[in-house]
Amino acid sequence: MKKANKKLHSAIIIIGNEILSGRTQDINVVSISNWLNGLGVKLQEVRVIPDIEKVIVKTVNEVRKKFKYVFTTGGIGPTHDDITSKSISKAFNVEYCYHAEAYKILENYYEEGKFNIGRRKMAKTPKNAGLIYNPSSAAPGFFIKNVFCLPGVPSILKSMLGGLNNKIVGGNKILSKTLSLRTVESEISVSLEKVQKKYKNLEIGSYPFFQQEKIGVSLVMRSNKPKLIEACTKDILKFIIKKKIKIITRK
């Protein structure tokens, strides 16, 4: 069981000069990660890379061997900088060609005479790829083996995740519990480290925050075992109460 769970790790590859240049704030990682938590799949790495074919090929080939699932975002539109589909074809060493079903979906979607060369490009995938349907704007994503290619536009990406649920074999939902405390990290670091050492299959994160001119620390426990979170919370509360630290929220 432990071994199987260990394998439920995934990565995201963000393909996009616009993220690297600082022009665009990525918000897709948060969407994908929260969706994966519900499926019991852990996001273990993210890479942001430029729209350069050889970089995409190398990165995809490196990452897809390391993780059970890989998600790419961006680069599946109609313009010159949309090279994800072609690059993924190269990474898998398969033909980059029209996908009959994708072609049909797009042909039906556009008015007659409007299915131009740019739009036709969006019907091209690696040969024999599966489609990821797009309820927002027709143009589908695609998957080949363990690599799932999604668009970069956040609202469209989000609308497509649900359709992927049955393609991801996950595990127990990853749960988290947060205790927000009126303290500073250095006051609790020693006690907290002792608790973390006791719970090897649970992650405790410690995050300082500033809110309405007051400082505090959020302790976040994450695990797919609710009982572990419960036991760990008790151990943390023990030293919190002893130190007379105020609990601001727990959720």
Place this chain on the structure above:
Amino acid sequence: MKKANKKLHSAIIIIGNEILSGRTQDINVVSISNWLNGLGVKLQEVRVIPDIEKVIVKTVNEVRKKFKYVFTTGGIGPTHDDITSKSISKAFNVEYCYHAEAYKILENYYEEGKFNIGRRKMAKTPKNAGLIYNPSSAAPGFFIKNVFCLPGVPSILKSMLGGLNNKIVGGNKILSKTLSLRTVESEISVSLEKVQKKYKNLEIGSYPFFQQEKIGVSLVMRSNKPKLIEACTKDILKFIIKKKIKIITRK
């Protein structure tokens, strides 16, 4: 000249389970990238990795050989999950020890008797590391060779970047110009690709957007040569005018 510029590439390594878990939205990439644009250094890769020592060591050693500058964010606080400094020491195979100046800074910052074991941890760096001063909350970052380690808290990170300016040998400022158009990508993709092929030392990005229920496309040109941007803009305007596409904004 071209060769020298080619080397002005950098990477960011975000060390933080909280980003991977979807709990926290990273905003440091945008801050660092925009700061680097001004210094003429191009951000070419970002990796988000978990708080696991062997992953940090491996990633840092891989990335620091590929890029002129590497910036890490996160993991330099006082708690058990703050393992950046120790991991970077391992990556460089140097001792992880108290930094005399950092120790002094922190000792002076805290009231007598408040410089506890957690806080003392923040004075530890890889041996002979240089300090990155922190005008917000005293605890310094550090650098060793081409790896610059910054905190994860966005406001503190931002306040520390200015102090790094004289440690980064950059190039010509990277400029960008954006034309926002009332069109769709597929209408301009063929013409745009022709222009991109003409300007090899300039990046053109094409980004669809939805705003107030209307769709449009932003074309972003990026280069450290203002004349190239000017010439490319002219070529784009030629086909835009011919196609009778409305220009919403240019900046």
